[in-house]
Amino acid sequence: MYVNRTDKPSPKDEITFSLPQIVKFKLENGLQVLSIRKNKLPIIRLNLVVNAGSKFDPENKKGLANLFAMAVDEGAGNYSALELSEEFNFLGSNFGVNANHDRIHLSLQSLTENFDRSLELFGMIIMQPQFNEDDFLRQQRKILTHLLQLKDEPDEIADNIFSFNVMGKSNYYAFPTNGYENDIKNISVEDMINHYRKFFAPDNSTLIVVGNLEKNELAEKLNSVFSKWRTKSVTHKLSLEIKNNQRQIFLADKKDSVQSEIRMGHLSSPRNQKEYFKKVLLNTILGGPFTSRINLNLREKKGYTYGASSSFGYFEKSGFFYVSTSVGIENTSNAVKEILYELENIRLGITEQELEFAKSYLIRQFPSNFETYSQVASNLTSLTIFSLPDNYFDTYIENVKSVTLEDIKQTAIENIFPDKATIVIVGDKEKLIPQLRKEALDDFILADYAGNPILP
Amino acid sequence: MDLLNINYEKYKLQNGLEVILYQDSSLPVVAANIWYKVGSANEKRGKTGIAHLFEHMMFQGSVNVPKEKHFKYIQEAGGSLNGSTSLDRTNYFEKVPSNFLELILWLESDRMGFFIPALSQEKLSNQIDVVKNERLERYDNQPYGLAWEILISNLYPNDHPYSWSTIGSIEDITSFTLEDVSSFFEKYYSPSNASLVIAGDFDKAQAKDLAAKYFNDIPGKNHIANNNSGEGKLTENKFIVHKDNVQLERIYLAWHTAKAYSADDSSLEILADVLTGSKNARLYKDIVFENEIAQDITAYQFSGKLAGSFIIIATAKPGVKLGEVKEKIFAELKNIAVNGAAEKELRRSKNGIKSSFIYSMQNIDSLADQLNSYNFYLGEPSSFNFDLSRYENVQSENIKSVVEKYLTKPYVELHVVPQSTE
Numbered sequence: 001m002y003v004n005r006t007d008k009p010s011p012k013d014e015i016t017f018s019l020p021q022i023v024k025f026k027l028e029n030g031l032q033v034l035s036i037r038k039n040k041l042p043i044i045r046l047n048l049v050v051n052a053g054s055k056f057d058p059e060n061k062k063g064l065a066n067l068f069a070m071a072v073d074e075g076a077g078n079y080s081a082l083e084l085s086e087e088f089n090f091l092g093s094n095f096g097v098n099a100n101h102d103r104i105h106l107s108l109q110s111l112t113e114n115f116d117r118s119l120e121l122f123g124m125i126i127m128q129p130q131f132n133e134d135d136f137l138r139q140q141r142k143i144l145t146h147l148l149q150l151k152d153e154p155d156e157i158a159d160n161i162f163s164f165n166v167m168g169k170s171n172y173y174a175f176p177t178n179g180y181e182n183d184i185k186n187i188s189v190e191d192m193i194n195h196y197r198k199f200f201a202p203d204n205s206t207l208i209v210v211g212n213l214e215k216n217e218l219a220e221k222l223n224s225v226f227s228k229w230r231t232k233s234v235t236h237k238l239s240l241e242i243k244n245n246q247r248q249i250f251l252a253d254k255k256d257s258v259q260s261e262i263r264m265g266h267l268s269s270p271r272n273q274k275e276y277f278k279k280v281l282l283n284t285i286l287g288g289p290f291t292s293r294i295n296l297n298l299r300e301k302k303g304y305t306y307g308a309s310s311s312f313g314y315f316e317k318s319g320f321f322y323v324s325t326s327v328g329i330e331n332t333s334n335a336v337k338e339i340l341y342e343l344e345n346i347r348l349g350i351t352e353q354e355l356e357f358a359k360s361y362l363i364r365q366f367p368s369n370f371e372t373y374s375q376v377a378s379n380l381t382s383l384t385i386f387s388l389p390d391n392y393f394d395t396y397i398e399n400v401k402s403v404t405l406e407d408i409k410q411t412a413i414e415n416i417f418p419d420k421a422t423i424v425i426v427g428d429k430e431k432l433i434p435q436l437r438k439e440a441l442d443d444f445i446l447a448d449y450a451g452n453p454i455l456p
Numbered sequence: 457m458d459l460l461n462i463n464y465e466k467y468k469l470q471n472g473l474e475v476i477l478y479q480d481s482s483l484p485v486v487a488a489n490i491w492y493k494v495g496s497a498n499e500k501r502g503k504t505g506i507a508h509l510f511e512h513m514m515f516q517g518s519v520n521v522p523k524e525k526h527f528k529y530i531q532e533a534g535g536s537l538n539g540s541t542s543l544d545r546t547n548y549f550e551k552v553p554s555n556f557l558e559l560i561l562w563l564e565s566d567r568m569g570f571f572i573p574a575l576s577q578e579k580l581s582n583q584i585d586v587v588k589n590e591r592l593e594r595y596d597n598q599p600y601g602l603a604w605e606i607l608i609s610n611l612y613p614n615d616h617p618y619s620w621s622t623i624g625s626i627e628d629i630t631s632f633t634l635e636d637v638s639s640f641f642e643k644y645y646s647p648s649n650a651s652l653v654i655a656g657d658f659d660k661a662q663a664k665d666l667a668a669k670y671f672n673d674i675p676g677k678n679h680i681a682n683n684n685s686g687e688g689k690l691t692e693n694k695f696i697v698h699k700d701n702v703q704l705e706r707i708y709l710a711w712h713t714a715k716a717y718s719a720d721d722s723s724l725e726i727l728a729d730v731l732t733g734s735k736n737a738r739l740y741k742d743i744v745f746e747n748e749i750a751q752d753i754t755a756y757q758f759s760g761k762l763a764g765s766f767i768i769i770a771t772a773k774p775g776v777k778l779g780e781v782k783e784k785i786f787a788e789l790k791n792i793a794v795n796g797a798a799e800k801e802l803r804r805s806k807n808g809i810k811s812s813f814i815y816s817m818q819n820i821d822s823l824a825d826q827l828n829s830y831n832f833y834l835g836e837p838s839s840f841n842f843d844l845s846r847y848e849n850v851q852s853e854n855i856k857s858v859v860e861k862y863l864t865k866p867y868v869e870l871h872v873v874p875q876s877t878e
Contacts, residue, residue, distance in 0.1 A: 003669055005520045005570070008529060009562050011555035015484040040482045041817055042459070082745070085735035089804045092811025111811055138748065145751045145773060148703045152599035256701055259589070259597040291528045300524060303585025306593050326593050357532050364534025364553050367484055372818040 017367040019393050022380070023215050028227050031202035034380045035209040035218060038373060042112040044211030045373035046119070048126060049381055052199035053102040054179070055172040055238060061187050063143065063179015068195050069099040070139040072106075075130035076121075084121065093118040095125070101173055102316040102385060104199075109373065112212060116221065123225035129196065136189040147181050154254050155326065157449045158261035158426040161250050164451030166267055166320055166422050168242035173315050180450070197234075202226070204233035206384040210376045240317050242267055248422050249444040250451065251436070253429040260332045260427030264339055265322030266420050271314040271386045277399045278411040279312050284358035285408070286310055286346050286416075287323060291357075294323060294342050302338065304331040312415075316385055321415065329431050333439040336423060343418035349409045362400050460813060460840035464827065465660070472648025472676035475667050476827055476837050478655040480820060486656035488560045489549040489824035490568075491832055493679070494644035496624070497543045497617035497762060505624015508541040509587050509632055510640050514548065515539070516579040519570035523579060526563055533559055536821070541622050543760040545832060551821045554657040561654075561670045568647065569674035572638055580634055588630065591623045599702045600872050606698055610868045611710050611765060612688045618763055648676030651831055655824035687763040688712055690866035697871045704751065707778045708870040709768045709785065713862045716759040717833050720861070722846040723854040724757035724766055729805040730797050730855065731755045731768070731788065736804070738792075739768075743784050749776045761833070766862060778871050793859040796852035809847045813840060 023035045054065040073095065074081040088095045093110035095118075106126065110118035150156045160176050167174040209218060244267045269275055280288075287294040287310025298308040308325035323343075327335040370376050383392060425432060429446070436442055446454045464478040496507045517523040530537045535552035550560045595601040605621045612619035623629075652671070654663050689712060714720040731739045732755040743750045753770040770781050817823055830839035 003673060005562065005566060005670075009558040011558070013555060015553050015555050017484050041814060043814065043818070082736055082741065086804070089734045089736065090807055092807040094811075094815075109815065111814060138745070141748060141773075142751070145704070148774065149599075149751070149771075152702050154597065254701075257597055259592045289527075289531045291524060291531055296524060299586055300582065303582045304589070306586060306590040326589075326597070328589055328592060357528070360532045361534055364532075364556075365536075366534070367553065368534070368536070368551065371483055371485070371820070 015367070020370060020376070022390065022393075024390070025215065025219060027202070027219070028223050029202045029229050031226055031229070032206045032384075033209060033219075033222065034206060034384060035215070036376050036380065037212065037214065038210050038376060039212045042212065043373050044110055044112055044115045044209070044213065045377045046108040046122065047208040047377050047381055048106040048205055049208065049384055050104045050106070050199060050205045051102070052104045052195065052204070053100055054175065054177040055101050056195075056199070056236060057172070057175065057179065060183055061191060062175045062183040063177075064187050064191055064195060065099040065104060066177045066179060067140060067143055067184065067187055068192055069097045069104050070143060071131060071136050071192055072129045072196075073097055073125050074135035074139060075132055077124040077128045079124070081135050084125070087121055088118070091118050095122065099177055101177060105381070107377075115211070119221060119225050123229075126200065127229050131189055131192045131196070133189050136192060140184060140187065143178065144181060144184055147178060147184070150178070151449060154257060154259070154261045154426045157252055157254070158263045158424050160449065161252055161426070161447055161451035162263040162265070162322065162422060162424045165248065165250065165424075166245065166265065167318070171240060171242050172238060173240070173242070173318055197231075198236070199233055201231040201233035202229055208377050208380045208384070210373045210380070242318060244417075244420060245422055247419055249436075249441060250422070250424045250447040251429060251432060251444045252424070252426045252447050252449060254426050255428055257427045258329060259326045260329050260425050260432060261326045262332065262335060262339070263322055263324055263424040264336070264421045265310075265320060266417055266422060268312055268319040268321040268415055270317055270319045275411070278403050278407050279415060280362065281355065281358045281400065281403050282346070282408050282411050282415070283310060283312055284361055285350050285354045286342065289361060293346065294339065297338055297342060298325060298327070298335060302331075302334070304328065304335045304338070308339070314386070329427050330435075332425060332427065332432055333435045333441055336425070336441060337439065340418050340421075343416050343421070347412045347416055349412075350405070352405060355403075355405055355408060359400055359403070363397050366397060457841060457844070459817075460844065462827065462838040462840060464837050466831070466837060469647060469668065469671055471672065471674060472646075473671050474651035474831065476651065476653045476831060477660060477663055478653065478824070478827060479658065479660065480655065481657040483820070484554045484657050485551055485820060486554045486557045486654065486658050487549065487551040487821040487824040488557075488564060489547060489653040489655070489821065489828050490564055490650055491828040492546045492645060492650045493544075493832065494546055494649065495542050495544045496620065496622040497760065498644065499617060499620070499624075501615060501620070502628065503636065504620040504628045505587070505622070506628075506632060506636060506640055507546060508622050508624060509583065509629060510637060511539045511541045511546050511548075512583040512587055513575070513580065513637055514567050514571070516574070516583065518567040518574045520566050521563060521574075526567070529559060529563065535560070543618060543622065543762075547825060547828065549821055549825060551656075557654070557658050557663065558666055561666050564652070565670035565674060568645065568650070568671070571641055571645070575634055575637060577634060580632070580637060584629060584632065587623070588626060591626060591629065595621070595623060600700060600706055602698065602700070603706070603708055603870060603872050606696060607708050607710050607767070607868055607870050610694050610696060610870070611690070611712065612763075616685045616688050618688070618760065642677075644679065646677040646679070647671055647674050649679045651828055653824040653827045653837070655827065656820045685762055687715070690868070693866045694868045696869070697873060699875050700872050702872060702874055704774060705772045705778050705874070706872045707770050707772070707781055708868075708872070709782070710868045711766045711862050711865060713757060713764040713766045713858070714759060715764050716761060718764070720854075720858050721757065721759055721764065723850045723858045724764070724862070726802065726805045726847060726850045727792070727797075727855050727858055728755040728757055728766070729808070730792075730801050733805065733808070738788050739785060742788065743770065743781060749773055749784070750781055782869070789859055789863050793856060793864065796856040799852070802850065802852065802855075806847055806850075810844060813844055
């Protein structure tokens with residue numbers, strides 16, 4: 001049989017995908033619940049999102065929220081840290097907690113058959129954490145050792161230097177959530193208890209649920225566990241003022257490294273609804289998927305790297321743009337120049353085909369964003385953190401479709417600033433300095449691993 | 457468990473390609489997943505890394521697919537794709553909206569049957585650079601990044617194919633020619649050395665037609681059976697110290713154990729979990745939680761088609777001597793060799809494994825890969841229940857006996873220490 005292989009097969013019809021229904025309700029104690037019913041497997045996924053992230057870390061106690069997240073499940077109710085962990089393990093349930101700048105996320109994944117008991121334990125951690133001195137001190141020593149280990153990680157160092165300088169040094173988004181060694185030593189178990197009293201309350205949290213439970217049954221189960229949770233949070237006003245920088249180049253020395261980590265970028269607008277989709281499409285062309293311009297140039301054309309990408313990242317109240325890659329150290333300045341070229345070039349506009357590709361990529365990928373229980377939960381989490389409208393997912397595809405070629409050009413001009421980019425390079429300075437000197441990149445500042453200039 | 461009983465259909469095309477179909481219409485997406493029965497274990501010293509470099513070349517286009525278009529076509533369809541190389545096999549996979557099934561079968565068949573004429577030195581030189589950077593990023597520039605290679609090259613004899621890493625040495629990667637790539641293709645890539653899983657939302661009759669349409673005219677080849685190098689043996693303990701740019705000392709211990717899916721394989725996995733898999737696991741609790749002489753500890757059974765090994769890795773807290781950590785590890789192994797594991801500990805591990813089986817079924821692409829994996833190792837794609845029973849059947853006696861049988865034998869001990877340490 002003759003097979004025509006020369007023409008790319010194309011489907012005749014489009015698929016239909018019906019979005020799962022978002023159910024929104026409040027528990028008796030006022031806790032907001034966002035839920036999507038999913039029946040594929042007997043799994044239930046829960047996320048409690050508490051507005052208690054490291055943006056609230058006080059001066060000289062940077063790292064508090066993260067240490068809180070490490071300590072909150074070290075014993076709760078009548079269970080010691082070990083007993084609590086054993087209970088979850090026996091149920092085959094996964095409990096996790098982590099902090100970022102904006103929120104503390106407590107998550108639970110369990111089989112439906114073990115959900116009731118898992119939920120009880122989950123509630124215990126939220127309502128009756130023990131914060132024993134011994135447990136706290138152990139976790140404090142653990143993070144101190146971890147900070148020491150992070151000095152080995154060039155990618156972590158590059159990220160920290162970049163964020164510190166782009167997010168405005170003294171600003172609450174500028175500090176790493178992990179905090180600083182000296183600050184962590186200032187934190188006590190009382191700080192944990194205070195953080196808990198200030199922030200852990202139904203009026204300061206949202207509960208996300210994904211699983212095979214219908215609304216009434218779910219509400220009943222949740223009420224029976226959380227109805228006793230009646231605390232009120234203390235309001236906290238934070239002020240944020242970040243200015244865009246001029247071009248600055250930071251070089252941090254990592255002796256004997258064979259690659260350099262490169263970060264380039266600047267401040268960008270927060271996740272504003274209107275501009276958001278234009279920025280997503282722009283980045284899809286510039287540096288998002290494998291076939292975007294930056295990766296094709298640096299990897300598939302030049303062979304400088306295993307991968308290079310760009311993205312618009314978002315905090316609740318701010319945003320940034322950055323390019324990230326690691327390259328063989330001898331190609332560092334070449335790679336920086338190529339990235340700068342791509343950032344300049346995208347400001348000149350894109351082609352119709354590129355826009356069509358980007359739209360097709362985002363629209364057709366949409367159903368896959370709802371595949372796993374944790375994906376669905378994290379979609380719901382974004383709705384709450386960024387205060388997105390209830391119909392966000394219903395209008396997603398329309399919003400992508402409506403972006404024009406002219407929009408993208410404007411968006412690039414208004415959102416990509418190669419001449420104002422902060423450039424961070426982490427690598428062996430002996431190999432890097434001669435290279436940077438040769439190029440127009442010799443106005444670099446030597447920086448320490450936190451991003452502060454090293455004075456000569 | 458009913459849930460784990462996968463209802464699939466398996467058949468073979470004339471050219472030897474195995475096709476496995478599994479339908480699940482919970483989302484309008486479909487996944488294709490191909491395993492070629494070739495991995496770094498088919499390489500020779502001096503040519504290490506060719507299987508992995510070859511995997512990269514498979515994304516560089518084929519007769520009807522220009523460079524960069526393989527990725528482009530799939531991403532344009534909203535799909536995701538990748539490939540990976542391990543000791544025993546190389547896999548290629550993609551997931552697309554269900555109406556794009558034909559596209560991915562066309563792409564996979566084009567590179568399976570019409571790969572060689574599209575090769576060029578330019579593409580090869582480019583991917584050699586990319587893979588060199590991959591190696592730098594994942595091994596050479598990573599803290600402790602060379603430990604794995606040091607460990608396995610000491611555990612296995614120099615000519616054993618498990619004695620080198622899948623990425624290969626930088627000298628070998630740099631040396632590959634177009635001739636190396638073509639002859640690798642001729643030797644290992646054809647429908648008769650592969651199996652294709654199609655999983656997700658599709659019409660069965662249509663999928664069969666498409667598989668026939670695109671793969672039938674690719675001829676099968678006579679592939680030489682996998683080399684069988686035996687399981688490797690150490691006659692005495694080996695001790696290596698390696699200096700690295702790290703803050704903390706780390707100890708690695710490695711023993712020869714059992715092959716994948718052999719009788720002792722699952723007992724060794726449960727043993728690893730009992731030792732370090734949770735907060736209450738014996739070694740974790742002792743040296744990380746209670747005594748805090750280590751920042752972390754992990755143990756695992758690492759097994760393939762030819763051989764297996766048991767690995768324990770622990771990072772010492774600042775100021776702690778690795779000898780102290782080692783002593784604790786051996787004391788606990790000795791304890792288990794005599795007393796076995798408690799029923800409660802086994803139950804904890806088994807419950808965790810059972811849940812993780814169900815959690816792992818959320819992604820259609822990982823499910824597709826698992827079907828190929830079971831088919832490759834066991835000849836039966838739907839082996840979830842069998843696999844689960846391997847763990848369920850592990851008793852305290854088995855735990856005792858695997859410690860006695862394998863972990864009292866000679867081992868490799870590697871210390872990675874900071875540069876400044878004398």
